[in-house]
Amino acid sequence: MTIRSLHLLGxxxxxxxxxxxxxxxxxxxxxxLFAAGGTLTNAWGDFDGDGDADLFVGFNGVPxxxxxxxxxxxxEVAAASGVADARATRAVAWGDFDxDGDxxxxxxxxxxxxxVLxxxxxxGGHFVAVTLEAGVTVDSGAxxxxxxxDFDGDGDxxxxxxxxxxxxILFRNDAGHFTDVARDVGLADxxxxxxxxxxDFDxDGDxxxxxxxxxxDANALWKxxxGHFTDVAAEAGVAWGGxxxxxxxxxxxxxxxxDVNNDGRLDLVTANYGRNGLFINRGDGHFDDVSAAWGxxxxxxxxTCTLDDFDNDGRVDxxxxxxxxxxxxxxxxxxxxxxxxxxxxxPDSLKALESDHGAQWHDxxxDGDADLALTGAQPTGMHYVLRNDxxxxxxxRSLSVRVVDDHGRATRAGSIVRLSRGGKPLGxxxxxxxxxxxxxxxxxxxxxxxxxxxxxxxxxxxxARGGARKRIRNVKVAExxxxxxxxxxx
Numbered sequence: 001m002t003i004r005s006l007h008l009l010g011x012x013x014x015x016x017x018x019x020x021x022x023x024x025x026x027x028x029x030x031x032x033l034f035a036a037g038g039t040l041t042n043a044w045g046d047f048d049g050d051g052d053a054d055l056f057v058g059f060n061g062v063p064x065x066x067x068x069x070x071x072x073x074x075x076e077v078a079a080a081s082g083v084a085d086a087r088a089t090r091a092v093a094w095g096d097f098d099x100d101g102d103x104x105x106x107x108x109x110x111x112x113x114x115x116v117l118x119x120x121x122x123x124g125g126h127f128v129a130v131t132l133e134a135g136v137t138v139d140s141g142a143x144x145x146x147x148x149x150d151f152d153g154d155g156d157x158x159x160x161x162x163x164x165x166x167x168x169i170l171f172r173n174d175a176g177h178f179t180d181v182a183r184d185v186g187l188a189d190x191x192x193x194x195x196x197x198x199x200d201f202d203x204d205g206d207x208x209x210x211x212x213x214x215x216x217d218a219n220a221l222w223k224x225x226x227g228h229f230t231d232v233a234a235e236a237g238v239a240w241g242g243x244x245x246x247x248x249x250x251x252x253x254x255x256x257x258x259d260v261n262n263d264g265r266l267d268l269v270t271a272n273y274g275r276n277g278l279f280i281n282r283g284d285g286h287f288d289d290v291s292a293a294w295g296x297x298x299x300x301x302x303x304t305c306t307l308d309d310f311d312n313d314g315r316v317d318x319x320x321x322x323x324x325x326x327x328x329x330x331x332x333x334x335x336x337x338x339x340x341x342x343x344x345x346x347p348d349s350l351k352a353l354e355s356d357h358g359a360q361w362h363d364x365x366x367d368g369d370a371d372l373a374l375t376g377a378q379p380t381g382m383h384y385v386l387r388n389d390x391x392x393x394x395x396x397r398s399l400s401v402r403v404v405d406d407h408g409r410a411t412r413a414g415s416i417v418r419l420s421r422g423g424k425p426l427g428x429x430x431x432x433x434x435x436x437x438x439x440x441x442x443x444x445x446x447x448x449x450x451x452x453x454x455x456x457x458x459x460x461x462x463x464a465r466g467g468a469r470k471r472i473r474n475v476k477v478a479e480x481x482x483x484x485x486x487x488x489x490x
Contacts, residue, residue: 026349
């Protein structure tokens with residue numbers, strides 16, 4: 001009997017299947033380099049254009065760090081690159097706002113002198129602050145989720161910023177200059193926002209937003225209708241994200257979108273103060289709450305959800321990290337997706353870490369499996385990069401896919417890549433439209449496949465008049481081991 005057939009026999013067989021699968025193993029990379037605590041947010045982006053992603057880490061009052069990645073070996077270069085700000089940093093996003101082919105950097109600070117946002121233009125691997133001239137100066141506010149996305153489908157990246165203590169902002173990008181249009185389009189929401197993920201939940205070709213709110217405020221699902229947004233969270237069944245409604249002690253910190261049941265539609269996961277949530281997208285504008293059935297409704301305090309297929313079995317897995325609050329450090333969970341439930345497979349090595357807030361998956365060493373980067377806000381915490389020690393055979397069951405525009409620029413955040421084999425859906429994957437803790441990456445998609453047989457790909461990118469599509473058939477997986485497939489979508 002196969003492990004897959006065991007899934008049909010009930011919860012006991014599901015747990016048995018999870019037990020039979022290889023135990024996850026992660027090894028800290030250059031642990032002395034990444035030992036410092038007091039870290040809040042992290043994000044990956046290839047700032048020097050050498051083909052491997054580099055890591056920015058935001059610290060809580062000492063200089064931020066930028067780690068240049070050279071074929072899997074890291075060197076700290078923040079000061080030399082011009083981004084070693086010493087202000088407490090809550091948010092970071094990579095995005096090519098000027099469409100010149102390299103990722104720029106937005107940093108969000110806690111309130112203090114000089115405003116709370118700083119936009120850096122990437123000039124050949126060195127960063128120049130252009131906050132004022134680009135029009136993104138914000139004097140005060142509790143910055144949370146930033147995301148570079150093309151909400152109006154005009155081909156350039158706009159900028160969304162959520163705040164916990166003031167109305168959220170949406171900056172429209174016009175030739176590299178930003179104008180706040182949040183009030184005009186319906187997104188100047190005054191609820192106490194933290195997380196947010198942009199994705200096309202209704203498959204109409206434009207980007208919608210699921211917004212995570214705290215302190216007893218309901219979450220929002222903003223449906224994009226021709227560039228104007230309407231909150232349909234209540235009708236869609238996701239207003240509370242699985243937590244207790246209207247409880248001021250409860251809130252959603254992080255919202256994530258991923259296809260957890262491999263039906264080609266993006267589902268929603270929420271990391272909450274309160275019970276975590278999982279909502280399956282029915283494809284008709286509604287979501288089903290399966291939090292309890294899938295085993296994720298742990299009642300605690302969590303900062304981040306992040307999903308990737310760490311074991312390359314063709315199903316996305318889930319990492320949620322607990323926060324530190326009220327003198328208590330809540331534990332993290334690594335959940336393996338068994339096909340009908342998430343099984344807790346957290347290794348003791350992860351349980352022992354004082355991690356919270358930032359969590360990101362990325363194949364930093366390009367060996368075919370998803371590695372894990374964590375932060376720890378405690379002074380005794382860390383900001384480790386953890387190498388996934390999957391076997392070479394299992395690591396080869398994956399694809400690395402980068403979605404860009406027809407000029408090769410990464411302006412397609414929020415695009416969806418769907419896989420199929422022989423007409424059967426294998427899953428959908430989201431180009432980062434907001435992730436981790438108040439962060440956004442600019443990296444290729446890591447897609448676990450479970451097998452090395454050829455697959456077909458379809459990309460739906462946000463664009464005017466119903467989106468842009470690109471199909472690629474009969475992709476031979478073995479030919480792409482150690483390489484990234486670039487898909488250009490006009």
